[in-house]
Amino acid sequence: MNRPRSSRRVFWTCVAFGWLVIAYGVWGLFDNATRTNPEQWIRWFMGSLVVHDFVVAPLTFAVGVFLVGRIPRHLRTPSQGGLIASAIVVLTTWPLLRGYGLRPDNPSALPNDYLAGLNIVLSAVWAVVAVVAIRSWRRRP
Amino acid sequence: MKSRPRPRKGPLKDGAFTSPLHSPRTAALLGIALGITFTVCFLTGVLSHFIQQPPAWFTWPSRPAGLYRVTQGLHVATGIIAIPLLLGKLWTVYPRLWQWPPIENPTHLVERISLVPLVAGSVFLLFTGIANISLWYPWRFFFPAGHYWASWITMGALIVHVGAKGAIVRRELRGRDPAGLQVTLNGGLSRRGFLGVLAGSAGVLTLTTIGQTFSPLKGLAALAPRRPDVGPQGFPVNKSAVSAKVLGSALDPRYRLRVTGRVERPLILSLDDLRTLPRHRATLPISCVEGWSATVDWEGVRVRRLLELAGVARGHSVRVESLQPNGLYRTSVLNSVHADDPDTLLALRCNGQVLHIDHGYPLRLIGPNRPGVMQTKWVSELVVL
Numbered sequence: 001m002n003r004p005r006s007s008r009r010v011f012w013t014c015v016a017f018g019w020l021v022i023a024y025g026v027w028g029l030f031d032n033a034t035r036t037n038p039e040q041w042i043r044w045f046m047g048s049l050v051v052h053d054f055v056v057a058p059l060t061f062a063v064g065v066f067l068v069g070r071i072p073r074h075l076r077t078p079s080q081g082g083l084i085a086s087a088i089v090v091l092t093t094w095p096l097l098r099g100y101g102l103r104p105d106n107p108s109a110l111p112n113d114y115l116a117g118l119n120i121v122l123s124a125v126w127a128v129v130a131v132v133a134i135r136s137w138r139r140r141p
Numbered sequence: 142m143k144s145r146p147r148p149r150k151g152p153l154k155d156g157a158f159t160s161p162l163h164s165p166r167t168a169a170l171l172g173i174a175l176g177i178t179f180t181v182c183f184l185t186g187v188l189s190h191f192i193q194q195p196p197a198w199f200t201w202p203s204r205p206a207g208l209y210r211v212t213q214g215l216h217v218a219t220g221i222i223a224i225p226l227l228l229g230k231l232w233t234v235y236p237r238l239w240q241w242p243p244i245e246n247p248t249h250l251v252e253r254i255s256l257v258p259l260v261a262g263s264v265f266l267l268f269t270g271i272a273n274i275s276l277w278y279p280w281r282f283f284f285p286a287g288h289y290w291a292s293w294i295t296m297g298a299l300i301v302h303v304g305a306k307g308a309i310v311r312r313e314l315r316g317r318d319p320a321g322l323q324v325t326l327n328g329g330l331s332r333r334g335f336l337g338v339l340a341g342s343a344g345v346l347t348l349t350t351i352g353q354t355f356s357p358l359k360g361l362a363a364l365a366p367r368r369p370d371v372g373p374q375g376f377p378v379n380k381s382a383v384s385a386k387v388l389g390s391a392l393d394p395r396y397r398l399r400v401t402g403r404v405e406r407p408l409i410l411s412l413d414d415l416r417t418l419p420r421h422r423a424t425l426p427i428s429c430v431e432g433w434s435a436t437v438d439w440e441g442v443r444v445r446r447l448l449e450l451a452g453v454a455r456g457h458s459v460r461v462e463s464l465q466p467n468g469l470y471r472t473s474v475l476n477s478v479h480a481d482d483p484d485t486l487l488a489l490r491c492n493g494q495v496l497h498i499d500h501g502y503p504l505r506l507i508g509p510n511r512p513g514v515m516q517t518k519w520v521s522e523l524v525v526l
Contacts, residue, residue: 022293049257080329108371112362117364
């Protein structure tokens, strides 16, 4: 790596301090093992990396590659934006949509109709997409 | 004879990732935004942890009454904002995962190893956080402990990352970059367009969830796990009487409140006794660690008043015990500042009605500037420490 001499010292200082903080976290994890259940915790922690890097990300690229040739050039920008925003909103609200947290004894938990809410949000997103798409279609050379 | 290297395939191939959005500048801008949101999220989270499990040097004040509602609302809001930022950032730098050769030198090795806790921790924190506010627990560990210790590991890794990338970020931010508005080769989003979409997504998520704590926007809270005005007597419940297993004991006519511990005169009070004591009214938020909050009118007996009756001087902390037979939130501690605050009550009524059993009938603790889990419900005993 061609990093400037000055930042080398900064880098190793940050490495030392950062790993000290990491070590504190690992110590706390095992020191509170009855609550953190390290064997389970590690599975979910490393699982987060594996699922993102080897499932979610490749799928995202695959969808992009699949769609890029199938959408007219002048509609690509708005539809790409619409798809990114939609995917983020759906992913974030997934547990609510599935209602995993619903409790028969507590109707105040997850009180909304989340599918209806999602429909409204996605309609708004795609309305913006449509406006941008129409404008860019008109402006095509 | 030198053997020819095998041709690299798939993501390892030169030019496998064509989008110019995979640029250091995109990464730098998203990195700064993530650095800010993660820091705010970390500090507010550690604060909440200290309030609930205070170290010896830490005393959480009882004023301003709505401070915890703000810090914890901020914790959840910044966590939600970080979701599009993190996904965008990881997408931007994804080609680096497949860089060839994978390790260039010892410095680079240290840098890359530190990315494991950074990426794993970032995804883990946002995933477990979102699942928790959605009341979904697919794992077998105690969420607050697992989330808390993961945050230290992630922040440590973030410090290493800032050390590794700080120089690049500074270089990228110097001067204007005319490429920002250019449409990419395939007619896709420009960099500003991409960042705008991520910011817009964060905005949409914020607008549709923040109403769970910021009531002027409650009408927009279509995707919030709670609504501040939905629940018995007009506000949400986190733990019901059924799940706390107090239905029998809370409705038992033999119910008594005890004031014990380091007291001059132990007290045993029936509900009728409590009802004859001077009442105090206070409008205080109930602020959940999960990011929702609601303002409620409470009416009840001052804790300070009960301590006076038991002959307890000012300056004592008090453990508040519930009828709940078990559970980590069965008790909470009022530090002396909270115990002596004139608005810290054992409430008998809320919003003009006798407490609903899910809100802690016959008696619940409510005090200014406290996490909801420390506003103990179904109170059976005050133990003066």
